[in-house]
Amino acid sequence: MKPIRYTIVPSQPAAHLFEVTVTVADPDPAGQRFMLPVWIPGSYMVREFARNIVTLRAFNDAGRKVRVTKTDKHTWQVAPVKGALTLRYEVYAWDLSVRAAHLDDTTGFFNGTSVFLAVPGHEDAPCVVEIQKPAGAQYRQWRVATALPEARGTKRYGFGEYRAQNYDELIDHPVTLGEFALKTFKAHGVPHDIVISGRVVGLDMERLAADLKRICEAQIALFEPKSKKAPVDRYVFMTQAVSDGYGGLEHRASTALICNRGDLPVTGREPMTEGYRTYLGLCSHEYFHTWNVKRIKPAAFAPYDLTRENYTSLLWLFEGFTSYYDDLILVRSGVITQDDYFGLVGKVVGGVQRGSGRLKQTVAESSFDAWVKYYRQDENAPNAIVSYYTKGSLIALAFDLTIRAQTRNRKSLDDVMRLLWQRYGRDFYRGKPVGVEEADVEALFAEATGANLAELFTDGVRGTVDLPLAALLAPFGVSLKPETDVGAKPSLGARVRGGADCTLAAVHDGSAAQKAGLSAGDVLVAIDGLRVTGANLDALLARYLPGAKVEVHAFRRDELRVVQLKLDAPEVARYVLSAADSRAAGTRARDRWLKA
Incomplete structure (x- = not known):
C-alpha cells in the first residue's frame, strides 16, 4: 500500500486551532471514507473527538474541491476522484488533559486519536506525518517531543x-510541542527521555532521572530477568x-502525564514529599503498562475497534494489577521505604472499604461496565460501584501473598506476569496480535504457579466478599488493623463538597444521613439551631457523642427541610x-516479597 501522508501545524495558537491535512494517493474508486476515533485506548469512555473538527474540505490532485458528506457523528464520505485525494480540516484543541489535544501560544500537545483521520481500507498502510512549526518569531525555540520514529532528514x-x-x-505516540525541560537517562541500555512542559522553579531533573532509572530497570528486570531487554x-x-491536575495515559513507547508543578522535585531538597511520591x-503505573495492556492485551483489544465501546471483564487484571505493581516497584527499587509502601x-x-459498592459489584462487572459506570460516576457511585483499579490492586496483593505462601516463596x-508476557506480549507487534481470552485466565495462573487460587477467583474476582488481607499478610510478619482517632467526631455518613456552603456530595448506604432522609445535593444550613458551613461542620460535630440525636435544617433545591438525625460512630x-520485629517469623518471606 502507498503511504498515507499527514501534515499538522499549529496554525492559530491563540485560537487553539491545529490545521491538519491527510492525503491518500490511491483512494477508494467508489468514494473514500474517513473516520475519527470516538475513544482513545486506555481511557474507557466514548469522548466524541469529532466534535472538535471545525471545518473540513476535500480536494483532488488538481486542487479542485470535492463533495464531502458526513454520514454519522465521526465519519465523512468523499465523492469519487481520479488520482490523489486530500482532506484539509481544522481541529479545536483546548482540552488540557492527557486524552485529547491542547494548543495555545505557550505549548501544544496532541494524541493522534484527536487529530488524525483514519482511512478505512488503508489501516495497514504506512503513515508519514509532517509536524510543522507555528509561524512567528515567538515560536523560534519550540521543539518536538514524541516517541514516533523520525523520517530521514x-x-x-x-x-x-x-x-x-x-x-x-x-495514534499510539502522543506529541508535545513547545519549550520544555529535557533529560535523558538509560535503563538497561535503552534511552529514556524526560520531558517537562510548564513553568517549574528549581526543577531537579537529575534526581528525577535517577529515580526513574531505578523504577524502569526494576520493571524491565521483572519481565526479562535474564536478558534485561526492554520492549522498546x-x-x-x-x-x-x-x-x-493529575493523570496519565499509557502508550506503546511513551506516556502522557499531567501533575501539580509542586509535586516535582526541587534541587537541594532531599526529603521525599508525598506529592513527589505520588x-x-x-x-x-504508566511505564508498567508498556507490558501490561500495550502488549499483553485482553482479546477484546486485539485489535481495538475505535468506532465503539470495546467490552472486557479483565480490566481488574490490566489496570488493577498495574496499580499493584506501580507502588510495589517503588519499594523494590529502593525509591521509597517499606513504611512508605x-x-x-x-x-x-x-x-475500598469506605464504599459499599464493593459489596454489590464485582471487579469483573466493574471492568465490563467501565464505559457507563466507572468513567461516568455520579453521587451514588460509592454505593453502587467498585474500582477495578483499587480493589483490583488489592486482589493482586491477595494473589501474590497466596501464591508465595502456598509455594514457600518459590x-x-x-x-x-512473566508467563503472560512470554505467551501474549513479547511478540505482539511482530505478527498477528493475540489477546488474552477471559476464559483462559484462571488456568494460566495455575500453570504459572501451581497454586490453588480457585477461592480467590470465586470470592475476589467474581464475588463481592471482602478480601482476607489481614490473614494473608500475617505469615509475612505484617499486621493490618483499622484505626480510629481517640476522641474522633461522630459521623453523618456523608461526604461534603468543598466550599463555603455545606453541600452533601454523596450519602453512604445505611448512614445516619440516609436514614434521616438527606440526599446528595442537599445544603445543610443548621444543626440544632447553629449555622453550618463547609468550614465549621467538623467542629460542630465534635461537640456531640456518637448516637446523639440532632435537628438538621437543610435546603433541597429551594425547599427547606427539617430532619431528626442520630449520629453514627x-x-x-x-x-x-x-x-x-526483624527477628520475628515471616521476616524472610516479607523481604522476598518486597525486595524481589
Missing part, C-alpha cells in the same frame, strides 16, 4: 517528518506541569500496616 526533537508502520502505531528501543515520559507512582497500601484499603505473581480514620 528529521533531527530528534525537531520539526519535520515522522513515520509509523500503520494507523494504529501513528526508546521511551518518552512527557509531563505537563500545572497548578492543579508522581513517581504515576510514572511507574505500607502507608500507600493502607490508603488503598481504606478507600513462585509469585511475578511468574504470572466515628469513621475508621485509616488502615495501618505494621511490620513485625
Whole structure:
C-alpha cells in the first residue's frame, strides 16, 4: 500500500486551532471514507473527538474541491476522484488533559486519536506525518517531543517528518510541542527521555532521572530477568506541569502525564514529599503498562475497534494489577521505604472499604461496565460501584501473598506476569496480535504457579466478599488493623463538597444521613439551631457523642427541610500496616516479597 501522508501545524495558537491535512494517493474508486476515533485506548469512555473538527474540505490532485458528506457523528464520505485525494480540516484543541489535544501560544500537545483521520481500507498502510512549526518569531525555540520514529532528514526533537508502520502505531505516540525541560537517562541500555512542559522553579531533573532509572530497570528486570531487554528501543515520559491536575495515559513507547508543578522535585531538597511520591507512582503505573495492556492485551483489544465501546471483564487484571505493581516497584527499587509502601497500601484499603459498592459489584462487572459506570460516576457511585483499579490492586496483593505462601516463596505473581508476557506480549507487534481470552485466565495462573487460587477467583474476582488481607499478610510478619482517632467526631455518613456552603456530595448506604432522609445535593444550613458551613461542620460535630440525636435544617433545591438525625460512630480514620520485629517469623518471606 502507498503511504498515507499527514501534515499538522499549529496554525492559530491563540485560537487553539491545529490545521491538519491527510492525503491518500490511491483512494477508494467508489468514494473514500474517513473516520475519527470516538475513544482513545486506555481511557474507557466514548469522548466524541469529532466534535472538535471545525471545518473540513476535500480536494483532488488538481486542487479542485470535492463533495464531502458526513454520514454519522465521526465519519465523512468523499465523492469519487481520479488520482490523489486530500482532506484539509481544522481541529479545536483546548482540552488540557492527557486524552485529547491542547494548543495555545505557550505549548501544544496532541494524541493522534484527536487529530488524525483514519482511512478505512488503508489501516495497514504506512503513515508519514509532517509536524510543522507555528509561524512567528515567538515560536523560534519550540521543539518536538514524541516517541514516533523520525523520517530521514528529521533531527530528534525537531520539526519535520515522522513515520509509523500503520494507523494504529501513528495514534499510539502522543506529541508535545513547545519549550520544555529535557533529560535523558538509560535503563538497561535503552534511552529514556524526560520531558517537562510548564513553568517549574528549581526543577531537579537529575534526581528525577535517577529515580526513574531505578523504577524502569526494576520493571524491565521483572519481565526479562535474564536478558534485561526492554520492549522498546526508546521511551518518552512527557509531563505537563500545572497548578492543579493529575493523570496519565499509557502508550506503546511513551506516556502522557499531567501533575501539580509542586509535586516535582526541587534541587537541594532531599526529603521525599508525598506529592513527589505520588508522581513517581504515576510514572511507574504508566511505564508498567508498556507490558501490561500495550502488549499483553485482553482479546477484546486485539485489535481495538475505535468506532465503539470495546467490552472486557479483565480490566481488574490490566489496570488493577498495574496499580499493584506501580507502588510495589517503588519499594523494590529502593525509591521509597517499606513504611512508605505500607502507608500507600493502607490508603488503598481504606478507600475500598469506605464504599459499599464493593459489596454489590464485582471487579469483573466493574471492568465490563467501565464505559457507563466507572468513567461516568455520579453521587451514588460509592454505593453502587467498585474500582477495578483499587480493589483490583488489592486482589493482586491477595494473589501474590497466596501464591508465595502456598509455594514457600518459590513462585509469585511475578511468574504470572512473566508467563503472560512470554505467551501474549513479547511478540505482539511482530505478527498477528493475540489477546488474552477471559476464559483462559484462571488456568494460566495455575500453570504459572501451581497454586490453588480457585477461592480467590470465586470470592475476589467474581464475588463481592471482602478480601482476607489481614490473614494473608500475617505469615509475612505484617499486621493490618483499622484505626480510629481517640476522641474522633461522630459521623453523618456523608461526604461534603468543598466550599463555603455545606453541600452533601454523596450519602453512604445505611448512614445516619440516609436514614434521616438527606440526599446528595442537599445544603445543610443548621444543626440544632447553629449555622453550618463547609468550614465549621467538623467542629460542630465534635461537640456531640456518637448516637446523639440532632435537628438538621437543610435546603433541597429551594425547599427547606427539617430532619431528626442520630449520629453514627466515628469513621475508621485509616488502615495501618505494621511490620513485625526483624527477628520475628515471616521476616524472610516479607523481604522476598518486597525486595524481589
